[in-house]
Amino acid sequence: MRATIREVAKVAGVSIATVSKVFNGYSDVNHETKERILEVAKQLDYAPNMAARTLSSKKQQTIALILNELNFNRKSTMPLEVLDGVHEFTEQSDYEFVFYGTSTEKQKDKTFRQFCYEHNISGVVIQGLKMTDPYYQEIRETNLPTVLIDIVVDNPKVGTVAIDNEAAAYEAVDYLIRNNHHKIGMINGSRNANVSIFREAGYRKALERHHIVVNEEYIQYANYEEDIAYFITKNLLNNHSDITALFCASDIMAIGAMRAIKDMGKNVPGDISIIGFDDIVLASYVTPTLTSVAQDMQKIGYEAAALLTDIINKEMKDTENFRIIPHEIKYRESVKEGIKNAD
Amino acid sequence: MRATIREVAKVAGVSIATVSKVFNGYSDVNHETKERILEVAKQLDYAPNMAARTLSSKKQQTIALILNELNFNRKSTMPLEVLDGVHEFTEQSDYEFVFYGTSTEKQKDKTFRQFCYEHNISGVVIQGLKMTDPYYQEIRETNLPTVLIDIVVDNPKVGTVAIDNEAAAYEAVDYLIRNNHHKIGMINGSRNANVSIFREAGYRKALERHHIVVNEEYIQYANYEEDIAYFITKNLLNNHSDITALFCASDIMAIGAMRAIKDMGKNVPGDISIIGFDDIVLASYVTPTLTSVAQDMQKIGYEAAALLTDIINKEMKDTENFRIIPHEIKYRESVKEGIKNAD
DNA sequence: CTGAAAGCGCTTACAG
DNA sequence: CTGAAAGCGCTTACAG
Numbered sequence: 174m175r176a177t178i179r180e181v182a183k184v185a186g187v188s189i190a191t192v193s194k195v196f197n198g199y200s201d202v203n204h205e206t207k208e209r210i211l212e213v214a215k216q217l218d219y220a221p222n223m224a225a226r227t228l229s230s231k232k233q234q235t236i237a238l239i240l241n242e243l244n245f246n247r248k249s250t251m252p253l254e255v256l257d258g259v260h261e262f263t264e265q266s267d268y269e270f271v272f273y274g275t276s277t278e279k280q281k282d283k284t285f286r287q288f289c290y291e292h293n294i295s296g297v298v299i300q301g302l303k304m305t306d307p308y309y310q311e312i313r314e315t316n317l318p319t320v321l322i323d324i325v326v327d328n329p330k331v332g333t334v335a336i337d338n339e340a341a342a343y344e345a346v347d348y349l350i351r352n353n354h355h356k357i358g359m360i361n362g363s364r365n366a367n368v369s370i371f372r373e374a375g376y377r378k379a380l381e382r383h384h385i386v387v388n389e390e391y392i393q394y395a396n397y398e399e400d401i402a403y404f405i406t407k408n409l410l411n412n413h414s415d416i417t418a419l420f421c422a423s424d425i426m427a428i429g430a431m432r433a434i435k436d437m438g439k440n441v442p443g444d445i446s447i448i449g450f451d452d453i454v455l456a457s458y459v460t461p462t463l464t465s466v467a468q469d470m471q472k473i474g475y476e477a478a479a480l481l482t483d484i485i486n487k488e489m490k491d492t493e494n495f496r497i498i499p500h501e502i503k504y505r506e507s508v509k510e511g512i513k514n515a516d
Numbered sequence: 517m518r519a520t521i522r523e524v525a526k527v528a529g530v531s532i533a534t535v536s537k538v539f540n541g542y543s544d545v546n547h548e549t550k551e552r553i554l555e556v557a558k559q560l561d562y563a564p565n566m567a568a569r570t571l572s573s574k575k576q577q578t579i580a581l582i583l584n585e586l587n588f589n590r591k592s593t594m595p596l597e598v599l600d601g602v603h604e605f606t607e608q609s610d611y612e613f614v615f616y617g618t619s620t621e622k623q624k625d626k627t628f629r630q631f632c633y634e635h636n637i638s639g640v641v642i643q644g645l646k647m648t649d650p651y652y653q654e655i656r657e658t659n660l661p662t663v664l665i666d667i668v669v670d671n672p673k674v675g676t677v678a679i680d681n682e683a684a685a686y687e688a689v690d691y692l693i694r695n696n697h698h699k700i701g702m703i704n705g706s707r708n709a710n711v712s713i714f715r716e717a718g719y720r721k722a723l724e725r726h727h728i729v730v731n732e733e734y735i736q737y738a739n740y741e742e743d744i745a746y747f748i749t750k751n752l753l754n755n756h757s758d759i760t761a762l763f764c765a766s767d768i769m770a771i772g773a774m775r776a777i778k779d780m781g782k783n784v785p786g787d788i789s790i791i792g793f794d795d796i797v798l799a800s801y802v803t804p805t806l807t808s809v810a811q812d813m814q815k816i817g818y819e820a821a822a823l824l825t826d827i828i829n830k831e832m833k834d835t836e837n838f839r840i841i842p843h844e845i846k847y848r849e850s851v852k853e854g855i856k857n858a859d
Numbered sequence: 860c861t862g863a864a865a866g867c868g869c870t871t872a873c874a875g
Numbered sequence: 876c877t878g879a880a881a882g883c884g885c886t887t888a889c890a891g
Binding site for chain 2: 867868870871
């Protein structure tokens, strides 16, 4: 039913090797035979079979994007943006692109290596991996080219693409301090998340740079969940009525915090200023609009794929394995600005 | 470097046929040899090569999800939800899942059929296709199992999954009328979009059922874009100051309309009531919150994949090719409710 | 510029 | 319960 290379060869009166050459862009084929072959191919609706091609050539490489816990958060398009970025890169490259979803459960059933072997994958970009996931341990010592988004691992075969989370957090908190906030709480994600660690470090660094003592009780963890952030914010503000600003490690949590503040009869930014992280779409549509640290996930995805191909193609030094994408603070309405007093 | 079936067979002291049987779950293998093979396979880190499997077996089927114009709208997670749904179905099926993005441009370069042949695809789910796209014409007469989301085509090999757009629009407009709105504008998407046509039909039907004459000037098209909706709304309301409600064919456009109304110094829902469509996340976070027709895109994706496998496996009658997913109106703050006057 | 032949890693009747 | 052998649709030296 479906035309194969053999039929094309027969109809065109040539060998399959010649047909193959035409379809692989070799130049050593007579112009006329080439034209004839193309014509026949078109007529027979022929297109090379990928499976056969992959099998016989050792060349055809395929890059996978693995999204962890795709059973995702409807509130954020971040995974989709990463997907778009990786896809865009592979489009204009020679790599095939495939997409898979995984989960902590699935990772227990099948090792990372097995999964990649099975699917003939020569390199993978992973997004959403947690440091408690089985894959994480395996990737630390894998020899399979891998690029992690947001997670750093010490392995020459594994690269990382992310923004400079520490610097970004530093800037955000520094901005609060320069606007006369000295009692600043932090709603962080999870102690186990790489980005949380960096963002907290940036928070601490900014306070220290301004000679503000870090109050450990001001730092709370809400696991990146809106509802947990809601309750934690209420608690935090009830226990520490001197807090005037909150730095949140994600917009989702910032939105939960805003809701808590409103429900407490307080006002953003009048009573409490808030900065979020990620700049998801909601940040611009919520009232008041949310100041946030933006990261370009599409670009992160694109660069991840680019870095991956570099790792596949050449041995790289560890130092080249880390690609930092610029971040940008989007200033909106949720922070009360004010000249710093000389107290 | 990578173990093949041959090496496993050699180490385990059996033939490759036996190894193959074990990995394909055939029962006619001695328990002990099976255990031994599995043990060796594990030790050698063996996993079957998909390309070879696909090539030699005529069984391995792969289903593709093609997202059109993935160069997407950051404001909506709908494509991601569809992806998740299709992915979830293929997970628990015997089908392999692959994902591709396309665009009007790419469709011009390579036909639908060629694309599918090349990638060894036995069936495809397409989302985001426009009736002006090259694929659309081709799919009308393809014999390749295909499921379109939101678009109906008369071809036994092509199925459709969608909500009942006409009924949903009818309900929404009927709800407005029952709350005493008689001058209702519609911000529609595009005259060429299948869903737009159905939603407009529902709008007209609701008015007619209530003996309200349709004023053609009340129906405007904003191409599903927020900014166009913004301008069109201003125009519409300036020209027709008697309008008290707007039915929008998407939340994005509804949000543009809300902004326009605010900028005109009017109030939602005090002066103008609004209903949107899709129930994207923004609808719940915007002020006032937006009443909207919700469609479960994850479920639509899942059912699309399910329908596709049915089409692949059996000849179906045209009448069975259309799967309708339930919709639901989410009542929120953007509609002013009021008892209908007996005028 | 062209073709014969080996081989990629599997599956699947078929024979035993 | 097990294995020898043909074949899936290609690519790639190699010879001419």
